[in-house]
Amino acid sequence: MKNLLTIALPLLTIFIFLDCAKQEPFDNANVMQINNVGLRRDVFVRRYKMTSAYGQQKSFTPAVLREFIATVLEPDYLLIQNAYDKGMHKDPDIQQKMRDYKINTLANSHPIKSKVLEISSAQLHEFYQKKSFLYDVDLVLTNSWMMTEETHRHIIAGGKIEPPREGREFTFPRLQQYRDLTFGQMTIHPAVLERMEKMQPGEVSDPIYNSGMWTIIALQRKRANRALQPLHTMEKTLLAELQGLLRYRQQIQLLDELKKKYGVEIHSEYYPAIISAHVSRENRGWIDKTKLDDADLQQTLIRVGDEAITVENFITDLNLALQNVQSRQIADKDIQHFADDYANQYLLYLDVVHNDFLLDELVVDRLVNKEHRLLLSHYLKTEIADRVVISDDDAREYYQKTTDRWQASFDKVSNSVKGELRNQRLQEKRQEIVDALRKKYAVRYNDALLSDLAEQLTAEKSAQAQTEPRI
Structure with a gap:
């Protein structure tokens, strides 16, 4: 590899x-x-x-x-x-x-995400039986372990999470309320559905992790579905929902097989150093690489087969993920789950490559x-933007040529003058390069x-x- x-x-x-x-x-x-x-x-x-x-x-x-x-x-x-x-x-x-x-x-x-699975009549009938119950359930979503712990304690103690106000539907913690829910609904993660099915009314689940978020389930009510339609009238919907559940289970099985095939090593001994380098501002945080030794940054944090992900590369990707996390602190579990997700993505990637799966156009x-x-972005920056520098003399000369367009002295509008002249020079420089390249390339x-x-x-x-x- x-x-x-x-x-x-x-x-x-x-x-x-x-x-x-x-x-x-x-x-x-x-x-x-x-x-x-x-x-x-x-x-x-x-x-x-x-x-x-x-x-x-x-x-x-x-x-x-x-x-x-x-x-x-x-x-x-x-x-x-x-x-x-x-x-x-x-x-x-x-x-x-x-x-x-x-x-x-x-x-x-990866085909595991979308392939159509064969479903037997027995499987379909068993899944149909699960539609015999309706659930009233509150799901509380969080996206950091510190927030998850605080929210879970709050709910266990009888506290309430208010529905999000208009315009804040994507903030955390986020309450999602479902009434008359049936097992298998495709908008809810299979792991959450499977845990919900085993709960009793009034019960609050432990946090369930999936892809960067935790879900806390509070089951309000469970009752018989007296409006359940005959199987043949629901078959199309049942098949679609069951496909999603089975694909989820098969993906878990596939990942277990791929871990054995390639081997996965995650060096958690670097977690404390990463956590110590976490800094925050106004409920947002990131890992400051300058707080870590250069030698540590080059160490392998994740190894999948022969491929290694360094601490530095891992932190780069972790910081991208942390841009959407509302937390003043980062915990061991945040890093652990991110590393597990990282390794799982890598395993699926390797499986696609090694099996030469046909990719959609x-x-x-x-x-x-x-x-x-x-x-293109790199070219525009290094070959054009970085090379166009506007001096005070350039700006003053441009101001004098266009005095009628400005309603104040140069000292008061110098930044605007420089900005306008710079944009003009950038366009000219770009066009100059394009014109030259038209002669160079067919x-x-x-x-x-x-x-x-x-x-x-x-x-x-x-x-x-x-x-x-x-x-």
Whole structure:
């Protein structure tokens, strides 16, 4: 598995563009291609549909689509191709971000997440019997262990959690109230449903962890479902709900098998050092790497097979997760669960790679587009933004040339003057680079695909017009 992260995508037929010195064969998944950097079909369609240019058109031709690409999107892709030529894809920060994105994207596209399972009539009948009861239940969601402990003690002592006020539906702790709930409802995690089924009215569960959140169950009422419909009238819904439950159980089983196959080591001895480096401000916190020794940062925290995740890389990802956590402190359990989730994602990722599972085109689009956007941002910063510096003399000269536009002396508006001049220079610098790159690179278009897309988009607009009410 050595260097697995660098070879994973080629194994999955995703092109990582490392050699940009020669013109590659045209990839028919692209509507436009510069050397071997291409604008993928569905990436173009999604971006085009978000623009006013799309909204204003009633019909489309290849020429219309081509003009939009050449004007709006082609400049970005010229810069992206040049970024590859300059080796920016080898930047450690970009590689780390792409590595994390690939792991999560491929893990989340694992067939275990979506495959259709065979369900016997006996399984369906057994699941139907579980619909014989209705539950009135309060679920309290939290996203840090300190908050979870405080909230759990509060509820056990008879305290109440108020429903979220309007505009604060996504804050924590968060109360979700369900009435007349039946076992299997797809909006509730299977682990919560399975625990709820075993509870008695008035009981409060221990916190149940899942994917960055804890759930505390308070069962208010359980009673017979006297309105239960015959099985045959509910079969479609029952099958969909049971599929979700069985996939959840199979994923747990698969992860156990993968742990034995690859081996997982998590070095919890580094947890205290990570916790000691936690700092907070206004109920938000993060891990300050400067509080840790450089030697500790390079130690392996998680090992999956031959692949190692260092303390430093782990903290980088943990800090991203902590951006959404409302807590003044971080606990051992927060790190433990995050590390377990990290290892599980890695296991699913490795299984996708080693089994060469066929990826959905949307997944491929996301992977390629993510790398392109990272490179473009890096290019715009290092090649343009960092090189455009506005001095006081530059700003004063610009102010004098445009005095009639300013309603105060230079000293009072200098920041605004500098900002406007900088934006102007940034645009000029960008255009200068794009113009030079147009001479350097050949831009090729997929005329057949553009023709197909023009017909498709025209048909969609026509169908949309027919369904819109006439005024």
